[in-house]
Amino acid sequence: xxxxxxxxxxxxxxxxxxxxxxxxxxxxxxxxxxxxxxxxxxxxxxxxxxxxxxxxxxxxxxxxxxxxxxxxxxxxxxxxxxxxxxxxxxxxxxxxxxxxxxxxxxxxxxxxxxxxxxxxxxxxxxxxxxxxxxxxxxxxxxxxxxxxxxxxxxxxxxxxxxxxxxxxxxxxxxxxxxxxxxxxxxxxxxxxxxxxxxxxxxxxxxxxx
Amino acid sequence: xxxxxxxxxxxxxxxxxxxxxxxxxxxxxxxxxxxxxxxxxxxxxxxxxxxxxxxxxxxxxxxxxxxxxxxxxxxxxxxxxxxxxxxxxxxxxxxxxxxxxxxxxxxxxxxxxxxxxxxxxxxxxxxxxxxxxxxxxxxxxxxxxxxxxxxxxxxxxxxxxxxxxxxxxxxxxxxxxxxxxxxxxxxxxxxxxxxxxxxxxxxxxxxxxxxxxxxxxxxxxxxxxxxxxxxxxxxxxxxxxxxxxxxxxxxxxxxxxxxxxxxxxxxxxxxxxxxxxxxxxxxxxxxxxxxxxxxxxxxxxxxxxxxxxxxxxxxxxxxxxxxxxxxxxxxxxxxxxxxxxxxxxxxxxxxxxxxxxxxxxxxxxxxxxxxxxxxxxxxxxxxxxxxxxxxxx
Numbered sequence: 298x299x300x301x302x303x304x305x306x307x308x309x310x311x312x313x314x315x316x317x318x319x320x321x322x323x324x325x326x327x328x329x330x331x332x333x334x335x336x337x338x339x340x341x342x343x344x345x346x347x348x349x350x351x352x353x354x355x356x357x358x359x360x361x362x363x364x365x366x367x368x369x370x371x372x373x374x375x376x377x378x379x380x381x382x383x384x385x386x387x388x389x390x391x392x393x394x395x396x397x398x399x400x401x402x403x404x405x406x407x408x409x410x411x412x413x414x415x416x417x418x419x420x421x422x423x424x425x426x427x428x429x430x431x432x433x434x435x436x437x438x439x440x441x442x443x444x445x446x447x448x449x450x451x452x453x454x455x456x457x458x459x460x461x462x463x464x465x466x467x468x469x470x471x472x473x474x475x476x477x478x479x480x481x482x483x484x485x486x487x488x489x490x491x492x493x494x495x496x497x498x499x500x501x502x503x504x505x506x
Numbered sequence: 507x508x509x510x511x512x513x514x515x516x517x518x519x520x521x522x523x524x525x526x527x528x529x530x531x532x533x534x535x536x537x538x539x540x541x542x543x544x545x546x547x548x549x550x551x552x553x554x555x556x557x558x559x560x561x562x563x564x565x566x567x568x569x570x571x572x573x574x575x576x577x578x579x580x581x582x583x584x585x586x587x588x589x590x591x592x593x594x595x596x597x598x599x600x601x602x603x604x605x606x607x608x609x610x611x612x613x614x615x616x617x618x619x620x621x622x623x624x625x626x627x628x629x630x631x632x633x634x635x636x637x638x639x640x641x642x643x644x645x646x647x648x649x650x651x652x653x654x655x656x657x658x659x660x661x662x663x664x665x666x667x668x669x670x671x672x673x674x675x676x677x678x679x680x681x682x683x684x685x686x687x688x689x690x691x692x693x694x695x696x697x698x699x700x701x702x703x704x705x706x707x708x709x710x711x712x713x714x715x716x717x718x719x720x721x722x723x724x725x726x727x728x729x730x731x732x733x734x735x736x737x738x739x740x741x742x743x744x745x746x747x748x749x750x751x752x753x754x755x756x757x758x759x760x761x762x763x764x765x766x767x768x769x770x771x772x773x774x775x776x777x778x779x780x781x782x783x784x785x786x787x788x789x790x791x792x793x794x795x796x797x798x799x800x801x802x803x804x805x806x807x808x809x810x811x812x813x814x815x816x817x818x819x820x821x822x823x824x825x826x827x828x829x830x831x832x833x834x835x836x837x838x839x840x841x842x843x844x845x846x847x848x849x850x851x852x853x854x855x856x857x858x859x860x861x862x863x864x865x866x867x868x869x870x871x872x873x874x875x876x877x878x879x880x881x882x883x884x885x886x887x888x889x890x891x892x893x894x895x896x897x898x899x
Contacts, residue, residue: 472653472655474656474694474696476693476694477692477693477694477695477696478689478692478693479693481692483692487667490667490671491667494671
């Protein structure tokens with residue numbers, strides 16, 4: 298059990314459950330609204346996001362003692378922007394179709410307040426090793442929410458999962474209709490709200506609120 | 507053994523500490539549905555009165571009856587007319603209408619009350635009587651053509667997200683019935699914003715030639731540029747008198763202005779609905795209508811329509827009388843009610859006339875103003891307190 302009590306484990310799991318960037322802190326909603334109509338782009342975005350946030354946390358943490366505090370935001374931006382461009386180029390090179398589906402939202406990872414927030418709040422005052430765990434935790438915490446949201450949006454909005462139709466034709470023949478709202482932005486707000494409700498209810502039950 | 511005796515005999519069992527304590531709230535809700543609430547306030551301050559939320563809400567239900575009965579009649583009338591059956595046999599017309607409308611009402615109450623009782627039992631709070639009204643309002647603002655499962659899903663959403671999430675009746679800031687309709691409207695747009703709103707009695711029946719199933723609003727909203735809205739409506743058989751009487755296609759309860767006015771009279775007489783909201787919404791809508799007439803593009807059928815026609819068609823009357831006056835989601839102070847109603851009138855008219863995507867605007871206007879209601883209340887109250895002469899100088 299020593300592993301579960303380690304600081305690394307706590308830093309890693311805290312942002313996934315108790316301080317989830319989306320369902321608790323309500324950050325990074327724009328990209329959660331935009332790309333979650335399907336699961337596959339969401340998974341790719343989660344991977345890109347996790348890679349960027351982990352690397353940026355580590356790099357900024359390494360440099361934390363030499364960054365002058367009055368230009369730290371600019372330095373952070375430069376680091377994050379370089380990483381985002383790298384991620385964007387890699388996606389364009391190897392996963393062109395999905396990169397097209399994600400369109401500007403890979404580039405817009407840079408404006409995602411989660412990354413900047415973690416750099417400011419965590420990486421500047423912690424060791425690279427811990428910052429890595431924090432970045433991983435936040436990336437996966439973000440990713441878990443967008444994948445859950447994308448799962449329901451794709452299932453209810455298009456009747457498919459991973460691009461494959463899962464709602465059988467005879468159900469459509471019986472009068473079932475896809476939920477149009479799930480393809481629109483309000484659907485995401487509703488889903489994230491319900492998810493936050495569920496999480497809070499579970500936490501309250503566990504007495505860990 | 508009579509019913510009251512049964513309740514008395516079982517009171518012990520259903521008390522909070524009794525063997526069926528879990529069901530205490532459900533027991534209490536059903537008891538007070540039949541009999542006067544025997545739990546009275548213990549302390550001195552309150553006025554002791556038998557009118558609790560349930561009695562208060564029942565008045566709204568009674569006020570809704572004319573609209574409901576007319577809606578049933580009209581649904582049957584339209585359905586029989588569309589397949590070329592005679593509409594002289596009133597009994598058959600009402601029967602046809604009931605077969606279309608009553609399932610909607612049953613689904614709305616069944617699903618909604620199920621969820622209400624579920625939440626009350628889990629959370630241990632009292633059953634919210636507000637649903638008695640929401641559950642009847644909701645089917646009245648749906649087209650009869652909507653599939654029942656969609657209606658059920660909608661009311662489930664309305665009750666859970668529109669109300670229970672915030673803690674139940676009295677704490678919801680949106681009107682649950684409108685939230686439910688809004689959800690259905692955006693979730694199943696092809697069922698809700700389509701033009702064919704006449705119920706089908708028998709799947710095999712063919713719609714007769716020359717019968718228009720388009721609602722009056724659709725006739726005007728989708729008119730070609732340069733056409734005269736008034737003339738189009740009259741050609742389609744929607745003269746002003748017919749629009750007021752209400753034998754036209756539309757959502758179940760919204761078509762007849764007369765039936766709604768009967769309800770409005772009762773609401774205003776008993777003080778349950780606020781006349782301030784109704785009157786100021788009327789003023790707002792008329793004002794916007796005149797402004798559109800004067801300054802609007804003369805070629806547009808919608809913009810050129812006289813304001814009185816706007817009041818008679820679509821769901822204006824129903825929305826203003828029954829939806830805008832919802833005591834929970836509308837503001838509390840009298841001045842705020844005037845502002846709130848006026849803005850609903852203006853906003854609903856703007857959405858109806860200016861936005862081609864939504865031929866009807868009252869649902870969105872009222873929901874929008876529901877969100878603003880606490881703000882208006884706050885502004886009015888802080889203005890009034892700032893006008894007070896201080897007690898201590």
